[in-house]
Amino acid sequence: MSAPTPAPTPTENDLRTPRVAWQHEALLFERSRPGRIGVTLPPSEPGEPATADLLPAELLRGEIDGMPELSEVDVIRHFTRISRKNYALDLGLYPLGSCTMKYNPRINEEMARLPGFAGSHPMQPDSTVQGNLELLWELERALVDLTGLARVSLQPAAGAQGEFAGMLMVKAALEARGEKRKYVLIPDSAHGTNPATAHFAGFEVKELLSNAQGTLDLEDLERAMTDEVAALMMTVPNTLGVFEDHIREIAAIVHKKGGFLYGDGANFNAYVGKARPGDMGIDVLHMNLHKTFTTPHGGGGPGAGPVAVCAELVPFMPAPTVEKNENGFYLDHDRPGSIGRVRSFQGQFGVLVRALTYIYAMGGEGLMRVAENAVLNANYIRKGLEDLYHLPYQTPSLHEVVFSDKHQQVHHVSTLDIAKRLMDYGFHPPTIYFPLIVSGALMIEPTETSGKEELDDFITAMRAIAHEAETDPDLVRGAPYTTPVGRCDEARAARNPILAWKP
Amino acid sequence: MSAPTPAPTPTENDLRTPRVAWQHEALLFERSRPGRIGVTLPPSEPGEPATADLLPAELLRGEIDGMPELSEVDVIRHFTRISRKNYALDLGLYPLGSCTMKYNPRINEEMARLPGFAGSHPMQPDSTVQGNLELLWELERALVDLTGLARVSLQPAAGAQGEFAGMLMVKAALEARGEKRKYVLIPDSAHGTNPATAHFAGFEVKELLSNAQGTLDLEDLERAMTDEVAALMMTVPNTLGVFEDHIREIAAIVHKKGGFLYGDGANFNAYVGKARPGDMGIDVLHMNLHKTFTTPHGGGGPGAGPVAVCAELVPFMPAPTVEKNENGFYLDHDRPGSIGRVRSFQGQFGVLVRALTYIYAMGGEGLMRVAENAVLNANYIRKGLEDLYHLPYQTPSLHEVVFSDKHQQVHHVSTLDIAKRLMDYGFHPPTIYFPLIVSGALMIEPTETSGKEELDDFITAMRAIAHEAETDPDLVRGAPYTTPVGRCDEARAARNPILAWKP
Amino acid sequence: MAASKPPMVAHRYLPTGEQDRRELLAAVGVESVDALFSTLGDLVLDEPVAIAGPMGDGALRHHLGALAAKNQVAGRDFVSFLGGGAYRHEVPTVIDHLLLRGEFLTVYTPYQPEFSQGTLQAIFEFQTFLTLLTGLPVANASMYEGASAFAEAVLMADRLQKKRRKVVLSRGIHPHYRATLATYAQNLDFDLVEVGWDESGRTDAAALAAAVDDQTICVAVQSPNYFGVVEAWSVASDIAHAQGALSIGVVTEALSLALLQSPGAGGCDIACGEAQSFGLSLAYGGPYVGFLAGKDEHKRAMPGRLAGETVDSKGQRAWVLTLSTREQHIRREKATSNICTNQALCALAATMYLSLYGKVGLRQLAESNLKRAAQLRQSLVATGVGFAPRFRAPSFNEFTVRAGEPVQPLLRDLEAQGILAGIALGSDYPELEDCLLMAVTECNPMADIERFIATLEQRMAARIGMPFPTAR
Amino acid sequence: MAASKPPMVAHRYLPTGEQDRRELLAAVGVESVDALFSTLGDLVLDEPVAIAGPMGDGALRHHLGALAAKNQVAGRDFVSFLGGGAYRHEVPTVIDHLLLRGEFLTVYTPYQPEFSQGTLQAIFEFQTFLTLLTGLPVANASMYEGASAFAEAVLMADRLQKKRRKVVLSRGIHPHYRATLATYAQNLDFDLVEVGWDESGRTDAAALAAAVDDQTICVAVQSPNYFGVVEAWSVASDIAHAQGALSIGVVTEALSLALLQSPGAGGCDIACGEAQSFGLSLAYGGPYVGFLAGKDEHKRAMPGRLAGETVDSKGQRAWVLTLSTREQHIRREKATSNICTNQALCALAATMYLSLYGKVGLRQLAESNLKRAAQLRQSLVATGVGFAPRFRAPSFNEFTVRAGEPVQPLLRDLEAQGILAGIALGSDYPELEDCLLMAVTECNPMADIERFIATLEQRMAARIGMPFPTAR
Numbered sequence A, B: 001m002s003a004p005t006p007a008p009t010p011t012e013n014d015l016r017t018p019r020v021a022w023q024h025e026a027l028l029f030e031r032s033r034p035g036r037i038g039v040t041l042p043p044s045e046p047g048e049p050a051t052a053d054l055l056p057a058e059l060l061r062g063e064i065d066g067m068p069e070l071s072e073v074d075v076i077r078h079f080t081r082i083s084r085k086n087y088a089l090d091l092g093l094y095p096l097g098s099c100t101m102k103y104n105p106r107i108n109e110e111m112a113r114l115p116g117f118a119g120s121h122p123m124q125p126d127s128t129v130q131g132n133l134e135l136l137w138e139l140e141r142a143l144v145d146l147t148g149l150a151r152v153s154l155q156p157a158a159g160a161q162g163e164f165a166g167m168l169m170v171k172a173a174l175e176a177r178g179e180k181r182k183y184v185l186i187p188d189s190a191h192g193t194n195p196a197t198a199h200f201a202g203f204e205v206k207e208l209l210s211n212a213q214g215t216l217d218l219e220d221l222e223r224a225m226t227d228e229v230a231a232l233m234m235t236v237p238n239t240l241g242v243f244e245d246h247i248r249e250i251a252a253i254v255h256k257k258g259g260f261l262y263g264d265g266a267n268f269n270a271y272v273g274k275a276r277p278g279d280m281g282i283d284v285l286h287m288n289l290h291k292t293f294t295t296p297h298g299g300g301g302p303g304a305g306p307v308a309v310c311a312e313l314v315p316f317m318p319a320p321t322v323e324k325n326e327n328g329f330y331l332d333h334d335r336p337g338s339i340g341r342v343r344s345f346q347g348q349f350g351v352l353v354r355a356l357t358y359i360y361a362m363g364g365e366g367l368m369r370v371a372e373n374a375v376l377n378a379n380y381i382r383k384g385l386e387d388l389y390h391l392p393y394q395t396p397s398l399h400e401v402v403f404s405d406k407h408q409q410v411h412h413v414s415t416l417d418i419a420k421r422l423m424d425y426g427f428h429p430p431t432i433y434f435p436l437i438v439s440g441a442l443m444i445e446p447t448e449t450s451g452k453e454e455l456d457d458f459i460t461a462m463r464a465i466a467h468e469a470e471t472d473p474d475l476v477r478g479a480p481y482t483t484p485v486g487r488c489d490e491a492r493a494a495r496n497p498i499l500a501w502k503p
Numbered sequence C, D: 001m002a003a004s005k006p007p008m009v010a011h012r013y014l015p016t017g018e019q020d021r022r023e024l025l026a027a028v029g030v031e032s033v034d035a036l037f038s039t040l041g042d043l044v045l046d047e048p049v050a051i052a053g054p055m056g057d058g059a060l061r062h063h064l065g066a067l068a069a070k071n072q073v074a075g076r077d078f079v080s081f082l083g084g085g086a087y088r089h090e091v092p093t094v095i096d097h098l099l100l101r102g103e104f105l106t107v108y109t110p111y112q113p114e115f116s117q118g119t120l121q122a123i124f125e126f127q128t129f130l131t132l133l134t135g136l137p138v139a140n141a142s143m144y145e146g147a148s149a150f151a152e153a154v155l156m157a158d159r160l161q162k163k164r165r166k167v168v169l170s171r172g173i174h175p176h177y178r179a180t181l182a183t184y185a186q187n188l189d190f191d192l193v194e195v196g197w198d199e200s201g202r203t204d205a206a207a208l209a210a211a212v213d214d215q216t217i218c219v220a221v222q223s224p225n226y227f228g229v230v231e232a233w234s235v236a237s238d239i240a241h242a243q244g245a246l247s248i249g250v251v252t253e254a255l256s257l258a259l260l261q262s263p264g265a266g267g268c269d270i271a272c273g274e275a276q277s278f279g280l281s282l283a284y285g286g287p288y289v290g291f292l293a294g295k296d297e298h299k300r301a302m303p304g305r306l307a308g309e310t311v312d313s314k315g316q317r318a319w320v321l322t323l324s325t326r327e328q329h330i331r332r333e334k335a336t337s338n339i340c341t342n343q344a345l346c347a348l349a350a351t352m353y354l355s356l357y358g359k360v361g362l363r364q365l366a367e368s369n370l371k372r373a374a375q376l377r378q379s380l381v382a383t384g385v386g387f388a389p390r391f392r393a394p395s396f397n398e399f400t401v402r403a404g405e406p407v408q409p410l411l412r413d414l415e416a417q418g419i420l421a422g423i424a425l426g427s428d429y430p431e432l433e434d435c436l437l438m439a440v441t442e443c444n445p446m447a448d449i450e451r452f453i454a455t456l457e458q459r460m461a462a463r464i465g466m467p468f469p470t471a472r
C-alpha cells in the first residue's frame, strides 16, 4: 500500500465542472427536432387497407405530443454520453455490501443472445423448445446440487419475488397440514424485502433483536418461536456478513415448533460451493442470480430469484415446472397443490441462460474458490481498515464487513460524507446505512473478482479519507468534487417531485 | 447560436488532473500479477504426446519474459478505462477534413459478424462460399453504378493500396501499348499518399502548383502534360473541398497526350450518388470505404480501398476477380494481364460487408442526399466562421472548408493552439496543417451525419476561441486543460524514441 | 477432486493467484482460507459439488449452442403467428450495442446519484415515455413484467380504497395476468370477481355494471384484450367512477399505445402492462419489462422505484431516486410493495427503442401492424378456407379465429408443415375450444400470410378431395 | 424516382429534416441545395443511381442474412483442416465486447494525442507484445496483412542496403506473399531469386548459400513455412550475415511465436507476417493484421506508424505517434511507404487476445495446437489409410501429407462428405501435386480427427472391396 495521493479538493475555479457542449446532455425530448427519425420502416405493401377503414375514430389517438424525433446518430450520442456519467463495475471495484457486485462475464451475454434462445416464443409447443426446457432442467439440477434442497422453482423474477413465492409455499404447506399460523420472525438485521414479503404473503412480522455478536439469541428465539409462528426468515450469512454458527440449533428450534426456516440467499456468494443450505436445516431459500451467479445488474435489473425448497414444499411450487418423460422435456401445468403463478410465462429466461453459463464457466471446484476468495478479500479489507474505522461487531466476517462512522462522527463527518468522498478517489461507495442495526453503517463487499492491488487501492483511499476527516472535515463534507454532478439535493426531489418531463 | 459559455481555464489547483486510482491506467505489462490468466483452456486430451517429443529443444523458446498475466476482469477494466480517454464520433462532431468522420452504423457491425461471413475461410472452395462471392459481386456492381466506370477491384486494403493498384494498372496499360512513361503529375494540394504511391509504382513525381482559386491552371497543365507523363493524379473535389469545374477539359488535356486521369476518391462523399467520376473523364479512381461508406476507422483502420477502372484498364486488374457463370460465382485467378496480387486472399472482406450494408441502408436516393447534406453542412460552417477566420480561397466549397490561422497569428495564436483549445469545448479538432498549400490550415469536414444544433455548437465554440485569441491568447496557447493529459511533447518523443515497454 | 489433480487456483474470473493468496492470508493472519470458514464447522464440504466445468468460451459455445440448436424459432424454422402477450418485432441493432456498454450493463441500482446520472436520466426518460404513451402523469421505473405489474396495480388500488373489498376484472385480461393476481391476492382481504364478454368480443358492459358496486375497489379491463379485440376504456371507467371505484387499464401489446386511445384519455386511473414490444427479444418469456402509471395524487401509493429531477450542490439539474419512503428498504413491512430489483436494463432498451422510432416511426409501425393483421383477416374471409374471425369488434395486430375443426390436431398438423398458427384458446376458455389467437406483426412478411393461406387451401383440397379453391 | 413518390428527406443516418434543411439553406444564402453543386454543371445526375434501398435493419438482416446463409462454414457445416495463412482459433467474446465500444470503434488515427490516449496506449501495448514475441526491439503499429507486410519488409531492407540488387527468398514462403512481393517490387530496382527446399521440407541451405552473394539485400525465410515445417532461423540468418545481407523472418501462424524460437533469437534482422491468429475471425481473408518488427538502428527506415512514449505539459506519461517524418503525410514521395490507414482495430483485438491468454495461456494454447496436429499426423501414419506425412522435419500445427491419389477428386469427394481436408498444393507447387496442406487447431476436437480417419477408412474399404482396417 503506497502513500495515498490525496484526491482533488475544491477550489474557486472548479475546472471539473463540465462545460463542454455535450456534458450537460439534455433529455431526449429536449433534443428532438422535427423531421428526424431513427429507423427505416419497410415500404407499405400494395393493396394495404387504410387505418380509418379498420378502426373507428373514437378508438384512435392523434399524434402524441412530446414524443421525440431523433436520428440514429442522435440516439447513439445521447446514450453514449449519458452512459459515461455512470461509474461501473467495468471501471473498478464496486464494493456495495449485500449486492455482490462481481464481474459480469461477457460470454453470458453472448449465450443469452443465441438466436435459438432469444428468438423462442414463450407460447411455443414444448416439442419446439426442447433446448430451453433442457436448459431449465440443467439449471435446476445445478442449483439443487449447490443448495442440497429437493427442487428449485426458476419462475421468480427477482429475490423479492423468490421470497414471496417461498413464503406462499410455507403458507400452503401449513394449510395442507391444517394449520393457519399468523407470525413470521425476522431479525432486525434483515433486508427490507423480508418483512415486506412476509406482509404481502399475509403474515404479521415479529422482529427479533440481534445480540452483541450481531447474531440471534437462541433463548430469545426459543421464546418467540411459538406454534403461531410460520417461519423464521434469516439471511445466511446475515447482513453483517456473520455466519450464525448455531444455525443447526436454530433450525431445530424452528422445526420443533413445526415452523419453517426461510433462508435469504442473497448472500450465497459467501459459501456457494463450499457448504449447502440444505445441510444447515434451511427449508426454503431464494437465490439472487444477479448477485452470486453474475448476471448483470444493469442499473437495477433484470435479475432472477429462483427459490429452492425442501421435499415438503415441492407440491406447492409455482406452476409450471419443467419435467421429463420418455418424449423429452415438458412444462407441467397440472400441479393441483401449486400456489399458482407469480408472473407470466416461464420466468426471466434470458437471465437463467446467463446463470447456467456462469456455473459451467466455473465448475464445482471453481465455485468453491469463489466463496473462498470472496471471504478472503473481505477479511483483508477488514484487517486493512479496522484500526481507523469502528467495527461494531467483532464476530468473524465472511464475504462482507460492516464498519460504522463512529470515529469520524467525532469530527462531524458522517457515513454519507465518506461515501461521497470515496467517489473522488475513483471508487463506488459501499452500501451505507444498512443494516439498520448499525448506526452509520458502511457495508463493504469486495467480492472475489477484484485482485489484491485493487483492494489495496481501496484501503489506501479509505485510510486517506479517515485522515482527511480528522484534518480537514469540511473537505470530506463537501464531497464529491470530481463527479459529473455535485452532491444532489434528494430532499428537494422528494418535497417537490418532478417525475417526468412534460411537453 | 447562443452566447458561448467559455470553456474552462487553467488554475493553480487544477482539479481536472485525474488522481483517481485508475485514471492513470498502467500498461498491461505493468499490471501483470503472477498466476493470473484471462481464459480457460480445454483440458488436455488423454494420450497427448509431449512437446519435447515433437520438437527439438533448439527450435523451442522458453517462457517469454514480460508477457503479462491478467484475469478477464483485469482486461475488461484496462480497456474500458483507457477507451474513455478517447474522444469518439459516438460522442460528437469529429470534423476532420479529408477523413469523412461520419456516423458508423451499427447494423454494419452486426452483418459483418454473421457466422456465415465471419466463419468462412479464405481458402474454401468457391462452391462453399457462394454467398461471399455474390456479396462481392453485388458490391462491385453498386460501385460500378456509382462511379460510372467499367469494373472495380475490391482487393486493396486501404486508399493508399488502391492508389498503388491503380497506378500499377496505368503502368501496365501503357506498357501494353508499348509505352514506358516516366512521370506522374500531382498538384501541390494532394494528399501525401499520392506522391508516395507514384514513387513506389516506379514513377517520378512532378508537382503542379495550384492557382489562386486553389485549382489547377489549365495552361500549366497543358505545358506539363507531355507524352512522358503517365497520369495526372487529382483529388476530386480537391483537398480544399473545391471542385475543379474544368474537369472535363483537364481530362481532355490528359487524354490527348495519351495519359490517364487518376482520381483520388477519398472525397467521394462530396458527390456520391450525385455525379459520377466516369462522366468526368476519370479513368481510374480509388474509394475509401472507411470514409464515404461508413466502415469504422477504429483508431486508424481497417479500411478498404476499392479501385474503379475504365475499360482499357480492366485486363490489368489485380487477380483474382469475381466472375459468374452457369455454375454460379467463382474467383478468377487466370488473368494473364493482371498486375498480380497486392495482398493475400480476397481483400478486407469484413469491411466490404459493412460497405454494402451501408449502401443498401441508404439506397440510391439516400446516397444523393448524403452528398447534398454533406455539402450543405460544410457551407453552413463556412458561413458561420468566415468573418472571424481567414478563408484563403474564396472558391465555392463542397463537403469541406479550409480556413487558416492568419487572423489569429496576429495574436500569436496558431492553428495548433486553436485545435487544442477546441478540445476544451468538447470537439475534436479539424485536420490541421493540411493541405500544405495553406499555411496553418484548418480543414473542416462536418459530414452529413451531424445535425444543425451540433454545427451551431461547433461554430459557437470556434467563435469563442477566436475571441479568446484576441483577449487572452495565453489561454489558448496553454490549451487543452480538460483532456486526460495536457499538451503532449511530440518533439521529445521523436528525439528520444521509446517505442515499447521493456521487461 | 481427483487426488492427482492439483487444486484450482487461477481462473479467468478469479484474479487471485497463488502468490496473491498467500499475501492476503498472511495479512489477514490465518494459515489457510478454511480458517476463515471456521464458523461453518463441519458444514464445509470436503469435495466440490459435482458440476461440469470449468469451461472456456469455446466449450460454453459448444454446450449452450447445442441446447439453443434444439429449439426451433420463427423466421428461421417456421412461420409464426404466436402472440398472446409476447410479440415478435424487429429490434434495432443499436439497442444492443448501447445496452452492452459496461457503463449501463454493469452498474447497480442508482442509489448514489453522483455516480449514476446516466442510469437516472434514462429512467427519467423511460418514465416520461410511459406518461406520454399512457396519457397518465406519473409512471414508475419499471415492474418485473406485465402480469405482476397488473397484480401490483390492483394492490395499489386496494391501498387507495382501504375500506372496499372487491376487485372486478374482465375475463378478457390475459389468463397469466389473472392467475398472477390470484396468487398475489390470495392472502389479502378482497375478492376477485370476473366478468365475461359479449358477442362483439368486448367485456360485457351490462355484466360489468351489474358486478360493480360501492364495495368495489377497482375495475380492470385489457385493451386490446386477450382475444385481440380493442375495448373502449371509457365503458369500464365510467362504470367504475359511477361507483367511486378506480379504473385500471391493462395493455399487453404496448405498440397499440401508439395508435389507440390512451388509457388516460379513456378515463383510466391506473395503466399497467407489458412493454416487451419495445425492443426486447422474445427470449422464451423474459426478461421483459412491466410498466405502471397513474395519477399524480396517487404517486405515493405506487410500488417500485421513481426517478425525479432535482439540483446538485451547484444548482445544476440532476436526477435522483425519490419518494423512496414508499419502498421496502425504508418502510419495510409497511412498504407499497416488496419489489427491489426491477427491470432497469429492459426499461433502458425500451427507452432506446422509443427514441429510435420516435413520434412518426412508432405510429407508422403500429399502423403497419394493424394493416398486416387486417390483410390476414381479410384473406381468411376471402378464401373461405374454413377459418373465420370469431369476433366482429375491431382488433389491432391480433385476433381470434374459429378454426372450424378441432384445434389441437390442426395445430400439430400445421406445425409439421412449418407453421405455428396461433394459440389454442380452449384450455383457458373452454367456450372457445374451437378458436385460435393469431398475431401478425411487421416480422410477418406477406409471404407468411400467403404461405399460411396456401397451406390451408391444400388441407381443404385434401379434405374435399379436389383442388381448392375450386374455381382456380 | 417515381413521380408519385415525394423526395426523401428524413433518413435515420441523416439528421437534417425538412425544417433544418430550410434553415441551413437560408443561412448559407442559397435557394436550393443544387445551387451548391453549380461547379459540377451538368455532371449532376437527374435521377438517383438505381441501387436498392433504403433498407431498415430488418430488411438488411433479411438480405445480407440470405447471402451469409449461402456459405458453409467450419464447425457448423463441415469439419475443416484448412490453414495456409489463415487459422481458425477460438476468439474470446470479451474482445468483441470491448472493440465495439464507440470509444475504440469510431475514432480516427490518433493524430491528436490529448484526445486519443486510449488508442495510443493500446498501440504502444501492441508494439510491445510484438517485440516480446518476435524477439526484436521495435515493432510498428500494424500493416495491412501478412503479405504486404512482407513486401514492405523487403522494401525496408532495400532502403537499408541501397547499393545492392538482389533479394533471395525461400519458396517455402506463402505463395500469396511471394506474389505480393512480386507486385510491389515490379518497378523497383532489384531481382527476386527463389530457393527451393530439401527433402526434410526445409529451405535448401546449400542452394541458399549459393544464391546469396555480396549483392544480396536480404534473405527471407518463413517458419513454420508454407508446408508447415519449422525452419531454423539461424540457417538463413547466418548465410545472410556472412554476406552482409539482412535476414527477414516471415511468420504466417503467429501462435507459433509462443512456442518456437523467436526470429530475433534466431538472428533475423526483420520479422514480419500475419497476426490473424490472435483474435481475428477468418472472415474470408480479412481484415487481418500484419506486423513488422526490426532492430533499433533500423527504426527510421520502418514503414507505417509508431507510437512512442513522452510526457505532457505537466510531466505525466503520455503517448503520441512519433517518427512521422518517415511517413507519407510529411515526407510524401520520399516516405518509407505509402501506407496511411492501417489495421488499428485489428491490432487492438490482437492486443486484447494476447492480454487474455497471457504468458501461460498462450504457451499452453500453442502446445495444445502442436499436440493435436501431431495426433492427426500420428493417426494417419498408424491407420495406414494411404495418407502419409510428406516431410520428416518437425511441424507446428500444420503439415503436408501425400494423399497417394489425385488430390482434386479426393478433395471434392471429402467435401461431399462434410470434410474440407486441406489445401491442394499442386497449383502453387506442381512438384507437390499429390500433396495436401492440413492444419489442426484447438477448434478441431478429437472428434474431427476421428471422423476424418473413419471417412478415409471407408473410402479405403470401398476401394479394396473389404472392411478396412482389415484386422478390426
Ligand SMILES: Cc1ncc(COP(=O)(O)O)c(C=O)c1O
Pocket: A098, A099, A158, A159, A160, A161, A191, A193, A194, A235, A239, A264, A266, A267, A288, A303, A304, A305, C339, C340, C341
Ligand atoms: C439480503 C437481501 N435480501 C433480499 C434482496 C432482494 O433481492 P431482489 O433485489 O432481487 O429482489 C436483496 C437485494 O437487494 C438482499 O441484499
Ligand SMILES: Cc1ncc(COP(=O)(O)O)c(C=O)c1O
Pocket: B098, B099, B158, B159, B160, B161, B191, B193, B194, B235, B239, B264, B266, B267, B288, B303, B304, B305, D339, D340, D341
Ligand atoms: C485525399 C486522400 N487520399 C488518400 C488517402 C489515403 O487513404 P488510406 O488512408 O485509406 O490509405 C486519404 C486518407 O487519409 C485521403 O484523405
